[in-house]
Amino acid sequence: MTNVREIISEWFYLYSNDVYNFLVYYTGTTDVEDLVQEVFIKAGRGLNSYKNLAPPKTWLFTIARNTAIDEARKIETKTSKKSAPLYERLLKQQTTANPEHILLKKEEQRELYLSISKLKKKFREVLILRGIQGLSVRETAQILNWRETEVRTNYHRALKALRLHLSQEDRK
Template sequence: MSNQQIISDWFHDYSDDVYQFLIYRMGSTDVEDLVQEVFIRAIKGLDSFNGNAQPKTWLFSIARNVALDELRKRSRNKWKSYLTFDANQEPVTEETPDTLFQESEENQKLYEAIQSLKPNYRDVIILRGIKDLTVTETSSILNWSENKVRSTYHRAKKALQKQLEHELGGVFSEK
């Protein structure tokens, strides 16, 4: 099977998961270009994929790196835009169908609470809690020990619960 066919199959199987991961990681629904970047990097690096991990795990590792690169780029661009600010420019707001994934106020609060967590907590919550990856898969993606994944996930859940209790006025309780 050719490299392009392998990546095409993986895109078919995992692109939705990568898309959702990037939405949570980036705090934005306009991540289609980043999903494409993940699969471009995957096809370029397929020869380095040794099969020790599941393809999904490897793709999430790439997605995490793409997200970090994009956040760095946005940070640099934000500083550049402050230096070239035009007071006459009107802000652009776009309402897209993708915003419909935040159907209720509680879902919005959960999303905001996840975004407010520090990056390590956010990563482990998304991978373990939302994407239901195993401790082993998560440790491989984050390049952490399994014990660090377990302890960080535990702390992240507590931080998320505390944040939600604060935002929802004690309505939320952990399952």
């Protein structure tokens, strides 16, 4: 803990792309540079409380997820202030991801991501962390604050739900 900036600087070059990639899939937009910056600033300010309980990457992903949720909540509050009807708000809340903005060139991949973004939040999160980011069960459990068994079962169920969704899309 000799120098906060040195540690964060090192982490930034090691993990900023991972954090960026995660936030792109988590939010559905490539416009997440501000969020990435916020993650590392928060990490620097909170380094005192870090205490090496989790690997830095896992900790940064936890902060990234919280920051994204916070951001979505702010947006939600703003929209609800404009007195949108409840069902519209619920609709927005259901999926924070906006697949229109994500850069996926292949049609098949776009469909896949679109299907993921339509699943419930729990499934979306575990698919993004385990499936797309390739994190281990343990890492995913730490980030989502779940038990490892919960990660395994939810991942399994999420894959099943995704497969079902994709096959329904195919039939349309």
